[in-house]
Amino acid sequence: MTAFTPRPRIGATVAIYLALAGVLAVGGAAVAADGGNLFATAHLVDMLTRTSLTGFLAIGMTLVILCRSLDLSVGYTAALSSLVAATTMDGQSGNVPLAVALVLLVSGLIGAANGAIVAFLKVNPFIATLGTGLILKGYLDTEYKGPAGDVPFAFQQALGYTRFAFIPVSTVVMLAVAAAAVWFLRSTRTGHHMYAVGGDVEVARMSGIRTTRVLLTAHVLCGMSAGLAGLLLAARFGTGSAEAYTNLYELDAIAAVVLGGTLLLGGKGGVAGTVAGVAILAVLDTVFNVMQIDPFAKDVLRGVVIIAAVALYARRQLDRTARRPRFAAAAGRAS
C-alpha cells in the first residue's frame, strides 16, 4: 500500500517560516549593526504585541480569501466592535461576558450580511464588502463623535497588558484562535470545503457541496475574528474608538494573508502560513521602530518588502498552475 502522505501544502508553509527566519536574521543583523539588540525582551514584547491585532483580522481574512472572497470591511467591524465592547462593559467587570457575547453577535451578523450579499445577491466581494464598510463608516461617523464607553481596568490588564514572560496574553489568545482555525480547515467538512469553493465554485457545487453555506460560514467567522480584534482594541485603548478604522487594518490583514502564501484567487493556502505572514510584518515594524526609521520610509519599505516577498513565491505557485494547460474545467472557468 502506498504510504499515507500528508497534504503537500506543508512544503509551502515551511518555506514561509524560512522566510520569517530570514527576515528575523536580517532584521536582527541590521539592528545589531545599529548597536541594538532586536531580541531584547522589550523588543520581543513589542513584536509579539503587534502580531495579535493583525493576527485576529488575518485569520478571518484567510478563510474568506480561501473561498475566493474578500472582506474589506473588517477595519470598520473591529472599530464598531470596540465601541460595542466598551459601551456594554461601561466600566463594570461584571458586564464583560455580556460584552464579549454581544461583540461576537454583532460582528458575526456583519459577517453574515457580507456573506449573504456575496453568496445570494452575487455581488463581487470587493464591491460588496467595500459597500458594507462604507455603511459601517457612515454609522460610526454619525453615532460616535469621539471615544465612547469605558473598559474596566481588569479587562484592560488581562487582554491588553498581561504577559507570560515576554509573551502577551493577546498573542496567546491569537495563537489559540489560529490553532483552532488550522484544525477547522483541516478536520471539519466545512473547513475542507472552503478549499473546494475557492478552487472552483461550480465544481464544488456539482460535487454536492452547499457552497453558499460554506461562503456564509467563512464570512461569519471572518466577521467574528474582526470582533475579537475590536475587543483587543478596546482593551488597549480603555474605550471604544470609531477612529480605529482609519488605520486601514484590512489592507494589513490582506497583505499578511498573501505574504503567508494564501492565493488571492482562493483554494490554496492556510492559517499556519498567515501567522508567519503576520509575524513577518510585525518583525519589520519592530525593526523599523528600533532603528527609528522615518515613519514614511517605513511605508516605502513595507510596500517593497510585500511585493518582493510575494514575487519570490508567486512564480512558484503560478508555474504549477500553468503546467496543466489541458486541464479543461479549471482553466476554462478560471477567467
Next chain:
Amino acid sequence: MTALLNMRGIDKAFLGVPVLSAVDLTVSRGEVHALVGENGAGKSTLMKILAGVHTADAGTIELDGRAVSFTHPAAAQRAGIASVFQEFNLLPELTVAENVHLGHEPRRRGAIDRRAMHETTAAALADLGVADLSPAAKVGSLSVAHQQITEIAKALSHGADLICMDEPTAALADAEVALLYRLVQRLRERGVAVLYVSHRLREIFDLCDRITILKDGRLVESVATADITPDELVTRMVGRRIEAQFPPRAAGTEPGEVRLRIDGCGNDYVDGIDLEVRAGEIVGLAGLQGSGRTEIAEAVFGITPFTRGTVAVDGRPVRITRPRKAIAAGIALVTEDRKAQGLALRQSVKANARMVLDANARVHSRRRLARIDGILSSLDLVARGGDQEVQYLSGGNQQKVVVAKWLAAEPGVIVLDEPTRGIDVGAKHKLYAVIRSLAAEGLAVLLIASELIEVIGLADRIAVLHDGRIAGELPGGASEQEVMAYATGRRRPQSEGTQAE
C-alpha cells in the same frame, strides 16, 4: 418490475430559449442506456436536471416509483444518482483521494478521516483495475486519462444506483476505453443502471442495451440497441442520411513541396522526431495517451519548444520559441481543448474569429479581415449572428469558430489536435470534409486524433508514436492492428539497433 428512473415531460428553457421540450426517459435497473443526439440536442442538460444541477421547468422525475425533485446536486447524490459530467469536475489543487470524496468526506469522531479517505480510494482504484495512480497524487499533475479515471472513481464512490456518464471517453485513448468497458459491464452485473452519453457510435453499440435519441431538445424515440443499425441511428439523430464516413480524396492530386520539416527534434517529452508534411498532404499522428502526440503539436507551435533538432517551414529553418513565432512562420494550431486554449468565451464569434489577425501585425490585413465572414459561412457555422457570445454555441460550432480563426490567418501548415473531440457525427462529417479541402487547397495538415479510425480514414501517411518517439510510419488506410502494434511498442522501428538510448 418498475423502472428505476422515469422522467416524464421534462421541459427546460434557458433565458426563454427552450432547450428541452416534453422529454421522456425511462431507465431500468442494470440497464446501460445510451442518450444520443447532435451537439446542443440537450443531452447534458437532461443529465444535469437528473443530477440536481439544473431544475426542470416542467415534468416529473420518479426514482424507484417515488416522485423526486432535486434542487441541489447533494440531493440527487443522496437519492442514489451519481454523475460524471462532460466538463472535468475536479479540483487540481486537491489529491485524488480528496477529490474522490469531495462533498462526502468520511469522518471519525467529528473530524475528517484522511486515512480512511486514502484507503477507500486506493481500494476503489484497485477495483477499477488502475494500478499506477496514487490516491495521494495531486490531481493537477495527472494526465487527462488519469483525471478522467479519478472522475469515474468519484462517481462510483457514492454507491449510487444510477450512474450518469457524459462523454466519459472523450479524453480517453482506446486502452483506457477498454478499462471503462469492463467497469460498465461490472456495474451492470451489480444491477447498477448507467446512463451513457457519447458521440462514438461504436461504444454505444458495444455497451448499451437501449438508446434514447434526442433532437433539438425533443425526444425522437427510445429503442433497444438490437432493433437499430448504426446507419439508422445516425439518420434519426441527424435527420438525414450521412453517406460514407470519410469524404473521398480528390483523385489525382499529388502532394507538393515539403512545407513542414522536423529534423531530429526533441525536448523533455519527445525525442528523435523526424517528420515531413508536404503541401496538400494530411499526416496523422497516432499513439496512446501520453505517447507525445500533443507534445509534438505544442513543440511545433512553440508552447513547449523543441530544445534539440531543427524545424523548417517552406524550406526555411525557423526557431520557434513562442506561439507568435509559429504564427509568423505560417503555422496554426487548433488546440486539443477549445474552451481553455482556443476561445475567449465571453467575446463574440466575430471577435474570436479575428483574434489571430488582431494579435499579429504580420498577418493582419484588411483583405483577410474581409474574408472572415466567408470562412465562417463556408464552415456552416450555426449562430445567431457574429455578435453572439461564443459561450452559447454548441460544442461543434465552437470548434468551427476555432478553425475559422486559424484559417483567417491563411497558414501554410495547420496542426489539428483532436479536432473532433466532443463533436457529433454530423459535425464530424463536415469537419472531415473541411480538413480534406484544406489539404486540397495546398495546406500541410498534421492531424492528431485519439480515435484511430479518424487518423486511418483521413491521413495520407500515419506516424505512430510510442513513448515520445516515432515508432513507425504507415500509409493512410493501414489497419488498426498495424497502428496498434507500433503504438503499444510491440513493433519497433527498423533503425532501433543503430539508435543510442
Next chain:
Amino acid sequence: MTHVKRLGAALQGAGTVFLLLALVFALILAINPGFFAAPSLMAFLKQAAPLVILAAGQYFVIVSGNFDLSVGALVGAQVVIAARLIDGEESRTVPVMLVMLAFGIGVGLINGLITTVLKVQSFITTLGMLLVLYGAIRLWTGGAPTGALSDAFRTPGRLGIQTPLFQIPWALLIMIGVGAGAIALMRTRFGRILMASGDNELAANRSGARVDTVRTAAFVLSGVSATIAGILIGGFAGVSAQVGEGLEFTVITAVVLGGVALGGGRGTALAAMAGALAIEALFTLFNQMALPATLRPAVQGVIIIAAVAYAARRRIRPALQSTATPS
C-alpha cells in the same frame, strides 16, 4: 436595424448604470430644477471630470484582468510633485507637466512589469505601490506638501472657454477627449487583444497575442490617466496632503458600477465612465439634499450594493457568472 440590436446588447450588461444615472439626475432635478442650468451643470462636469478620466484608465486595467489600487496615491503624489517642482514659477509649468507624465508612465510600467513578469497578483503589486508612493512622497517633502502651483498649471482644472452664456471648462473638454480616446482605443487591435487577454489569457497567448505587453500597457494608461486627473484635481482644489486618498476604491467602484466585470473580459469604456459620472452625481445629490456628511458613506454603500446586485440579477448567464476576484 443591426445597430439598434447592437446598442441593445451593449446596454444589456451596462443598463443598470444608465438607469442609475437617470434616476439620480431625476432626483436632483426634483430637488433643484435650477441645477440643469448651464453654469451649474458645467460646474458639476468640471468636478466630475477627474473621476471619469481615472475610470477610463482603471477600465483598461480591469478589463485586462487586473486591479490598480495605486491610482489614488499616484494622483496625490503628482499634485505634491507639481507643487514642489513648480514652486510658483510660471515658466516651469510645461516642463513639470512632462516630468509628471513621465512619472505616471514610470509608475504604470513598474506596476505592469511586476505584475506580468514577476507574476505578483496586481492587488498586491499596486497595494505595495500605494504604500511606496504614499511614504516616498511624504519622505521627500518632509511630511507636508511644499511649494506652490503656478496659475498656468491650475488653468485646466479651474478655468474654461468663455462663451457668451457660460464657461465650457477645460476639464470637460479634456474628459471628452480622454473618453473618446478610450472608446476609440478599445476598437483598435490593441483594445481587442486587451479584452481577449482579460477573458482568456491562454487563448490569447495561443493566438499570438503579447498578453504581458498589453496588460503592462493598460497599467501605463492608468498611470497616464492618474497624471491627467492629478493635474485637474490640483488645479481645481489646490495642494494638500490628503489629495487622492481613497480615490482608488471610488474609481474601482465606479468601473464596476458600469458593469465591467472584475476579473476581466467584459464591459465597455463608455459604461465605466458613466459609472464614474453616476457616483459624482450621487455626491451632488447628497449635497442638494443637504445630507449630513457623516451619513453619506452609508447611503453610498447601500446604493452601490443595490445597484451591483441588481445588475447581477439581470445578467443573463448563471453558469459563467462568477464572483471571482481578479489576480
